[in-house]
Amino acid sequence: MLEGLRYGIFSNNSKHVSNDRLALVGLGVSSISVYSSWEKAVIDLQTNAIDVALVDEELHDANGSECLKRLKRTLSRSLPVIMVTTDQRKDSVLTAISGGCGGYVLRPYSMETMKRHLYAAYMSATPDEIEQELLSASWDLVANGSFDEAITGFEEIVEELVEAQKNPADEYFEKGLNYLSQEKYGKAIISFNKAIALNEMYAEAYKGMADAYKGKGDMENYQEYLTKAADIYAIQDNLDSVKELFIEILQNEPEAVNPFNRLGVKLRKEGDYSGAIRAYHQACTFTPNDANLYYNMARAYTYAKDYESALNYTELSLRLDSSLEPARALHMQIMKIIEKEQSKVDSLISEPKDKKVVIDNGE
Missing domain, CATH: 1.25.40.10 (Tetratricopeptide repeat domain)
Incomplete structure (x- = not known):
């Protein structure tokens, strides 16, 4: 699975780039792009998509934390981004988590360590495989004009959200906060990424339902489900703000x-x-x-x-x-x-x- 993904290495350190490239090749990866500056990356990424990013401490025009935030803002909030660094400071780890990293790997690392972090980051940022296939198939039905069938597929995805008294993504988010307070950073990262992935999936399903109803000429339901998608994105923004506040507290009052x-x-x-x-x-x-x-x-x-x-x-x-x-x-x-x-x-x-x-x- 990992070998079939497209990777981007973000670093201005030629030695680190060489080590990361060798590690990925050793895992069977063939699609690897290297970016030494954000200016170069942001132009290339408009046409050359990546599935996973490895971010070093420095680029020519940005540090690792800035690059992480820009990747999330420019590409996708759910993009798996692995920080690969020599920085072991607690504040640096918390800053990376606040920015939405998918893993934090310390140099020098073993092949097994990198593989484990890549797998955890990708899986936690990806919804359940069955639901992902259903989501993709439902979008295909919209494209083919099979609007009623598409709506049924999207409804299956949001069914647990409608029936549950609590958004499952919120439960992962709260787990992440608990893990942070216990300094279990790896588990916190996975939990936060799961929360983001679920919310992204629910929002996309509602957007799909909106498009299907628009195709049927039902503009009232189109507007309703478009609003539901927007609401979930707004909730996600709020959760991100809460996470940043929580990390700020931990950084300023580590003994709280x-x-x-x-x-x-x-x-x-x-x-x-x-x-x-x-x-x-x-x-x-x-x-x-x-x-x-x-x-x-x-x-x-x-x-x-x-x-x-x-x-x-x-x-x-x-x-x-x-x-x-x-x-x-x-x-x-x-x-x-x-x-x-x-x-x-x-x-x-x-x-x-x-x-x-x-x-x-x-x-």
Whole structure:
């Protein structure tokens, strides 16, 4: 499988290029392109596609991290990019993960090490083989004008997304964050790439459904499924932002006891209440008896206007620390909000449905 892929080596170091080329040839690879500068690469890549990139520490006009980000932005977010470097610093690894790398290989490396990283990067960036074939076949049906059959195929791909209460990609993303906090970087990279690959697949399936409905002349469904595709890409952008924030926390506070709590605070301040709530729930696995954490959760739920959940978490916070005055004040505030809303409901219920109308006859 690996030998049939097209590879790009990005480096201005002739010795490193020679070593990487020998390693790929040793794995049976025949399609290898070398780029010593980003300027040269960006022109050539418009017509000469690659399936996997190996990125060194430096090019003539960009460093490795910059090259990684440009590849993801210019070609595809799901392109497997392996960083091949002598840099062992933790910050460098985290920066590469933040940029979306598919693997981090330290020089000098063995053939087996390179093969293992290439395989893991490619597989984690590729959806399930059966679903990939179904996706490709469905697009062929659109091209052939078999729109109803194409829609059925695309629907099979997004079926688990529609039926599940949670996007499977989100589960991989949360696993990635957990692995990062435990410094299990290899597993974190694979999890993040899986999340990206799944979201890319779902978005492409919705785009395919949109095109099929457009072919049928059904512009209402065309617009609906085009919007669903756009929504998933927007969610993916949000997840990338969360990942970058989380890595920023780890880089600035490497000894942080519970980085998920810090992440929740950041997201809440930015107005992403659902993201903050998700982060706080992750934080609970690290510090389940932290009264301040549950107070923070209550605040996020309050901003999200889920007052019942907010009330539950203020009560849990106060059970753990009855002297936590901010939690007590928030509890009283929420109680007033709930009572006010209940009184509105009660007044609507008690109000007569049929009011008597008095007609003035002028008598």
